Amino acid sequence: MKRVLLCVAYDGTAYAGWQVQKNAVTVEGELNKALSDLCKETIEVIGASRTDAGVHSLSSMCVFDTNMRMPAEKFSFALNTKLPDDIRVVWSKEVNENFHPRHCSTEKTYEYHIYNADFMPPTKRLYAYQERRELNIEAMKEASKYLVGEHDFKSFCSAESTAETTVRTITDIDVFKDGEEVVISVSGNGFLYNQVRIIAGTLMWVGLGVRKPEDVKDMLEALDRSASGPTAPAHGLLLKSFKFLEEEGLKP
Amino acid sequence: MKRVLLCVAYDGTAYAGWQVQKNAVTVEGELNKALSDLCKETIEVIGASRTDAGVHSLSSMCVFDTNMRMPAEKFSFALNTKLPDDIRVVWSKEVNENFHPRHCSTEKTYEYHIYNADFMPPTKRLYAYQERRELNIEAMKEASKYLVGEHDFKSFCSAESTAETTVRTITDIDVFKDGEEVVISVSGNGFLYNQVRIIAGTLMWVGLGVRKPEDVKDMLEALDRSASGPTAPAHGLLLKSFKFLEEEGLKP
Numbered sequence: 001m002k003r004v005l006l007c008v009a010y011d012g013t014a015y016a017g018w019q020v021q022k023n024a025v026t027v028e029g030e031l032n033k034a035l036s037d038l039c040k041e042t043i044e045v046i047g048a049s050r051t052d053a054g055v056h057s058l059s060s061m062c063v064f065d066t067n068m069r070m071p072a073e074k075f076s077f078a079l080n081t082k083l084p085d086d087i088r089v090v091w092s093k094e095v096n097e098n099f100h101p102r103h104c105s106t107e108k109t110y111e112y113h114i115y116n117a118d119f120m121p122p123t124k125r126l127y128a129y130q131e132r133r134e135l136n137i138e139a140m141k142e143a144s145k146y147l148v149g150e151h152d153f154k155s156f157c158s159a160e161s162t163a164e165t166t167v168r169t170i171t172d173i174d175v176f177k178d179g180e181e182v183v184i185s186v187s188g189n190g191f192l193y194n195q196v197r198i199i200a201g202t203l204m205w206v207g208l209g210v211r212k213p214e215d216v217k218d219m220l221e222a223l224d225r226s227a228s229g230p231t232a233p234a235h236g237l238l239l240k241s242f243k244f245l246e247e248e249g250l251k252p
Numbered sequence: 253m254k255r256v257l258l259c260v261a262y263d264g265t266a267y268a269g270w271q272v273q274k275n276a277v278t279v280e281g282e283l284n285k286a287l288s289d290l291c292k293e294t295i296e297v298i299g300a301s302r303t304d305a306g307v308h309s310l311s312s313m314c315v316f317d318t319n320m321r322m323p324a325e326k327f328s329f330a331l332n333t334k335l336p337d338d339i340r341v342v343w344s345k346e347v348n349e350n351f352h353p354r355h356c357s358t359e360k361t362y363e364y365h366i367y368n369a370d371f372m373p374p375t376k377r378l379y380a381y382q383e384r385r386e387l388n389i390e391a392m393k394e395a396s397k398y399l400v401g402e403h404d405f406k407s408f409c410s411a412e413s414t415a416e417t418t419v420r421t422i423t424d425i426d427v428f429k430d431g432e433e434v435v436i437s438v439s440g441n442g443f444l445y446n447q448v449r450i451i452a453g454t455l456m457w458v459g460l461g462v463r464k465p466e467d468v469k470d471m472l473e474a475l476d477r478s479a480s481g482p483t484a485p486a487h488g489l490l491l492k493s494f495k496f497l498e499e500e501g502l503k504p
Contacts, residue, residue, distance in 0.1 A: 009374055011374040011377070056375050085374065087374065088373075119342055122261055122262050122308075122337065123308055123490075238375075
């Protein structure tokens, strides 16, 4: 028996998110199906995080246990022959049998992509949110500074969240232009439900002049979801990178 | 009665190409349907060029005649409310009633996109061809020089072509790196069936060392399709820009 860690990338367009659901096609469900088929045993992966319907990922982590003798590194290739085109295993490797992807310190980076032009090419429509009015990037950068560090992000968390605490640490936020796109890059050790999408919606408010950069300080202090901006649409969001900070759980 | 010119962009993934076909969904067919619905008359556009199934476009041109009184510039907005998300009218304008998009000198630029890395993000899979082995861009650039200018491109044209002459002029070819992508940009006044895809397939041969840059000269001189490289897959191809060089047919 060995435990294998997978790094998985996907185009979230066709999926009802990461997590297995009844009567819906999910990324986790497709992985379980491909793995069970490959290993000839019933396999259910344990994911390190979830994404909502329509969100994309370059770096989702999950583990599974198997009796199959194939070297762990070979699983990525073998699984990719069974998975649909819009889900790809980037790499696979063996980890210690007590390694649990949700009981580890991590650093994740999400990117929110905004196509900031009057015309968005149809080939971009599934991967960026279009905002026709010009965004003030300097104002967005200034606003983002209030969010960096350890804060109670209750105002930046879906009211539906059941998290025990809404205190989280954002290690960095960058707002930059890439061609016609404005990209909001948010790094942290863990995120609340809808946190990055609410941050994106709020920074867009600031970029459009609906709110001033310094208003973000008041929004944080309000500890009330209704104080912050709208939840930006899912399809603009990408889980860009994911790192486990405690490497001891990972075999060399 | 007025003649209106449309600039149309599309994600070609879901379409059996530009041209109307029985029992297949095409870009031209969707435009005819949306226009006929909007104008309450049977409308068939006249396209300036075609693309194959899976090819994308940022700048396809077509005209139509209508009795509708709406100003020509408003058609883009009105049509976009009726068209599917993956087809967008970029702009619309009135042209002289004798303007014909296929009887005009034009300059077109196609781009062929190659994702040149071991791993291609699933969000790129519909818009770039993946080549895992490293491409030698300098060799591709050198090879491309033999193709620039007026030549008989019989070796770089589908054997199924029915064109009267296979002489065409390529005004420029550039090969450049954009992140992980290698982009082949080809400009000219008109192209033969599959010409850009065969050029891309041939330059990839050179980039991989299968052929030398100077072999391209012999391929041209052979006047034989079997002398040149493979036809690169459709989904890597994008019609990037399209210009009419005789502006007299266009109203100000």
